[in-house]
Amino acid sequence: xxxxxxxxxxxxxxxxxxxCATKKYVAQxxxxxxxxxxxxxxxxxxxxxxxxxxKKNLERDETELSATTEKANSADSRSTDAINKxxxxxxxxxxxxxxxxxxxxxxxxxxxxxxxxxxxxMFKFNSDKxxxxxxxxxxxxxxxxxxxxxxxVAIEGFTDKTGPADYNDQLxxxxxxxxxxxxxxxxxxxxxxxxxxxxxxxxxxxxxxxRDSRAKNRRVEVTIFSADANASAMQSSPSAQKQQ
Numbered sequence: 001x002x003x004x005x006x007x008x009x010x011x012x013x014x015x016x017x018x019x020c021a022t023k024k025y026v027a028q029x030x031x032x033x034x035x036x037x038x039x040x041x042x043x044x045x046x047x048x049x050x051x052x053x054x055k056k057n058l059e060r061d062e063t064e065l066s067a068t069t070e071k072a073n074s075a076d077s078r079s080t081d082a083i084n085k086x087x088x089x090x091x092x093x094x095x096x097x098x099x100x101x102x103x104x105x106x107x108x109x110x111x112x113x114x115x116x117x118x119x120x121x122m123f124k125f126n127s128d129k130x131x132x133x134x135x136x137x138x139x140x141x142x143x144x145x146x147x148x149x150x151x152x153v154a155i156e157g158f159t160d161k162t163g164p165a166d167y168n169d170q171l172x173x174x175x176x177x178x179x180x181x182x183x184x185x186x187x188x189x190x191x192x193x194x195x196x197x198x199x200x201x202x203x204x205x206x207x208x209x210x211r212d213s214r215a216k217n218r219r220v221e222v223t224i225f226s227a228d229a230n231a232s233a234m235q236s237s238p239s240a241q242k243q244q
Contacts, residue, residue, distance in 0.1 A: 005048055017157070018019075055222065056073065109225065112150075112154070112227040113150075113227045114226065115224070115225055116151070117144050117224040118223045119137045119138070119140065120137075120220045120221055120222075121137055121175075121220045121222065122215070122219050123175055123213075123217070128174040128175045128178050130178055134179075134187075138182050141224065142187035144224060148226055150226060150227040151225060151229055152224075152225050152226050153183065153225075154195055155180055155197070156196070156199055157171075157173055157179075157196065157220045158172050158221070159201050159218055160201060160214040161216065161217070166201040169198055169200040171200075177196060179222060
């Protein structure tokens with residue numbers, strides 16, 4: 001190879017070598033810059049994620065705060081209702097206390113009170129419902145009390161011996177309560193003048209085991225006690241028809 005032909009070849013090799021050196025230099029120069037750019041992008045992404053997370057936390061806090069406020073308002077409302085109810089109960093208690101005090105003054109000596117009348121209300125098997133005959137008897141009781149000044153009414157509920165004793169106690173109380181509700185609610189007797197009790201299967205009027213015997217024990221006995229000087233004895237109302 002002569003010198004003329006070798007020169008272009010050498011120049012080509014030099015250019016190739018120079019080109020490789022230039023690319024390497026550029027790569028080394030731009031690498032730190034790219035790293036900083038990547039770090040900046042990562043930082044921006046993290047900041048963006050943090051901002052999104054803060055927004056979510058803020059929205060959650062606002063929701064929880066709203067719910068807490070609603071609960072607080074609801075609790076405050078319930079407290080107000082409770083206070084109002086307590087106030088109403090206090091008023092009723094005060095009124096009842098005054099009524100009882102007035103009753104005690106009007107009653108005077110309980111030894112002065114004598115039985116002034118009575119009635120027996122009959123019930124069907126396992127029932128505490130008042131039939132028409134029972135209501136008629138209670139109407140007569142109320143009519144005898146009308147105009148009285150010093151009196152009170154005792155109501156005693158009973159059952160037969162059918163069924164558990166505990167259940168019969170409850171049933172007898174419901175029967176007595178039903179009679180009291182009628183006298184107070186329908187005949188306007190003052191509630192503080194009426195007392196009732198359920199005595200279950202005690203004090204049987206008939207100890208037999210027949211249907212008729214058991215029917216006689218399903219009853220409520222109502223007794224009027226009066227200390228009025230002009231109180232006349234009320235004849236016992238006839239019992240309701242015996243159930244078949």
